[in-house]
Amino acid sequence: MSGQNDDPTRWGVSADQRQRLVQLAYRFVWNREDAEDATQDAIIAAHEKREELRDESKWWPWVRRIVVRRSLLVRRQAARRRESDSAKPWFVYQRVADDAIERNERLAGMRRAIDALPDRQRMAVTLRYLEQMSYPEIAEIMELSETTVRVHVCHGLESLRSAMRETEAVGKEPGSR
Amino acid sequence: MKTRDCEEIRLALIERIEHAQPVAGDPNVDRHMRSCAACRTFAKEVAVLVADLAELRELSRLKVLPDENRAGFRRVAHRLRWAIGMAAVLAMSFGLWQVNRSVDEVIVDAGPDVIATPMERPGTVVRLRGESKEKYFLVEKESKRSGVRVIWLHRQFTGVADKDDEAGPGHGGVDVLKKTRVS
Numbered sequence: 114m115s116g117q118n119d120d121p122t123r124w125g126v127s128a129d130q131r132q133r134l135v136q137l138a139y140r141f142v143w144n145r146e147d148a149e150d151a152t153q154d155a156i157i158a159a160h161e162k163r164e165e166l167r168d169e170s171k172w173w174p175w176v177r178r179i180v181v182r183r184s185l186l187v188r189r190q191a192a193r194r195r196e197s198d199s200a201k202p203w204f205v206y207q208r209v210a211d212d213a214i215e216r217n218e219r220l221a222g223m224r225r226a227i228d229a230l231p232d233r234q235r236m237a238v239t240l241r242y243l244e245q246m247s248y249p250e251i252a253e254i255m256e257l258s259e260t261t262v263r264v265h266v267c268h269g270l271e272s273l274r275s276a277m278r279e280t281e282a283v284g285k286e287p288g289s290r
Numbered sequence: 291m292k293t294r295d296c297e298e299i300r301l302a303l304i305e306r307i308e309h310a311q312p313v314a315g316d317p318n319v320d321r322h323m324r325s326c327a328a329c330r331t332f333a334k335e336v337a338v339l340v341a342d343l344a345e346l347r348e349l350s351r352l353k354v355l356p357d358e359n360r361a362g363f364r365r366v367a368h369r370l371r372w373a374i375g376m377a378a379v380l381a382m383s384f385g386l387w388q389v390n391r392s393v394d395e396v397i398v399d400a401g402p403d404v405i406a407t408p409m410e411r412p413g414t415v416v417r418l419r420g421e422s423k424e425k426y427f428l429v430e431k432e433s434k435r436s437g438v439r440v441i442w443l444h445r446q447f448t449g450v451a452d453k454d455d456e457a458g459p460g461h462g463g464v465d466v467l468k469k470t471r472v473s
Contacts, residue, residue, distance in 0.1 A: 136352050139350065139352055145352065217345075217349070219342065220345060223343070223346055224346060224350075238343075242340065242343035242346075243347045263301055263304070267297070267304055270336050270339055271300075271332070273339055277335075277339070
């Protein structure tokens with residue numbers, strides 16, 4: 114997108130807030146370009162639906178919720194794209210989050226294990242441990258009770274634990290292409 | 291085997307691990323942990339996982355590009371690009387002009403040793419090749435009869451007569467250094 118749509122102030126989001134949203138999206142899509150796109154779409158969607166927001170004080174969690182949902186959608190689309198491109202060399206389509214992560218096999222495996230979690234567990238674990246949000250904040254974004262979020266975090270950690278254990282046992286990363 | 295108690299205990303364990311508190315301390319948790327090997331393993335592994343997640347968080351922190359999304363920055367960058375472009379064009383033009391000028395300096399009008407361009411008007415102070423100081427000046431004369439332009443190069447009088455000196459030392463304070471006929 115270009116022109117007016119690039120102007121963050123036009124959509125009521127400061128450059129700093131936008132950066133934080135891109136970082137949030139990145140933790141779900143693991144690709145800067147996709148994160149930028151997801152954020153931009155989410156900001157526009159938030160602007161268009163602003164009338165629906167009755168309580169202005171809830172604006173920030175609301176925008177973050179839209180970014181998370183949009184990121185999950187982008188991630189799914191990217192996964193489908195990868196599947197349809199599976200006949201082509203994998204390395205061309207491999208999205209690398211960060212060279213440093215790729216160098217660290219254990220963390221790369223963990224990243225893929227997080228990606229393989231069911232959506233709610235993934236959201237809960239990502240927002241809690243990668244975005245360092247509080248449980249009330251996560252509850253607001255996920256539109257769940259705090260207790261339910263805690264349960265999702267717990268189950269997410271259990272799933273991650275099993276995935277990592279399998280990885281170490283088999284010597285193969287979960288979801289590896 | 292995981293029981294309903296385990297679920298509650300594990301939530302409590304996570305809370306403690308997240309706040310870097312020792313797993314032991316709560317009597318209920320301690321009692322359960324003594325009897326449940328699965329939860330003991332869970333506590334150890336989750337502590338490692340949480341540490342790994344913290345490392346992953348740091349490594350996946352995006353580098354903030356310098357104000358890349360600010361409209362103001364883009365405007366400035368746009369103007370800067372234009373300014374750099376214009377400066378480059380001007381520099382190239384000036385360079386080309388200088389090259390042409392230096393070619394012209396192998397003067398046809400005033401002789402091969404004279405640093406002057408055809409644009410130099412009579413009276414312009416010029417210098418010879420290999421000399422650093424500009425101590426000569428051009429005098430232009432035109433023969434009306436033949437239509438031939440003659441450029442004389444004069445030197446400021448130094449008191450020593452030149453063999454080509456037309457007027458002799460002291461005449462008008464100049465020596466004739468060179469005469470070139472230009473058609």
